[in-house]
Amino acid sequence: MTPPWPVLVSFATHMDRDGPVQGHMRYYKQIPIEGTEAEPPTTRAEQAKFFCPIELKHLRTLTQKGSTITPRVLDSKEDKQDNTGFVPGGFVTWVVWEVVPGLQLGNDVGSAPFWGLGRDERDAVRQAFQESICKLEIWGHLPYPEHAKNLVWDSTTGSLYYVGFLLTCKGDPRAVWSPAKWAGWGLAKPPRGCRDWDKSTEGWEL
Structure with a gap:
């Protein structure tokens, strides 16, 4: 078909x-x-x-x-x-x-809207993401691709929304938090050549 x-x-x-x-x-x-x-x-x-x-x-x-x-x-x-x-x-x-309120944090070419925010607000986004991503994993499915284009940030309430479920990927109920998830979603930039999470965010652009 x-x-x-x-x-x-x-x-x-x-x-x-x-x-x-x-x-x-x-x-x-x-x-x-x-x-x-x-x-x-x-x-x-x-x-x-x-x-x-x-x-x-x-x-x-x-x-x-x-x-x-x-x-x-x-x-x-x-x-x-x-x-x-x-x-x-x-x-x-x-x-x-x-339609959820707020700013879509990315697009098809990257996460420029997110990086256009001030450092304090980027920290707030990352904190909200850290508090919610594993909950979504437990519930079973994440929007695909896993990137900032599928995040909407409402600065007036400090709320982060996950959107774009036309395509999904399966969540992992056993998932544990790691700052590597920030990088995967375009919310942090590890140093060039840093391909794996090494338990340190030293040198990362946040």
């Missing part, structure tokens, strides 16, 4: 008991196997599959656990395409999650 990539990303406004909440919405829809797009609907219907997006699965679990370090799932709908769909009976899924 052709990978069921999300086909639409947009903003949505969700109403809850506290009033309007800004959210992101992603829309997944099964598409036909390449080369079968012109086949009769009955033939394409044979490709119909059930699919639960990874981000829905994990954000839903984290929301149920009462996580305050990841976005809440605001709404979702899992449905099937009708007889006029690309794949009759195939999956179509909507996922809506909240």
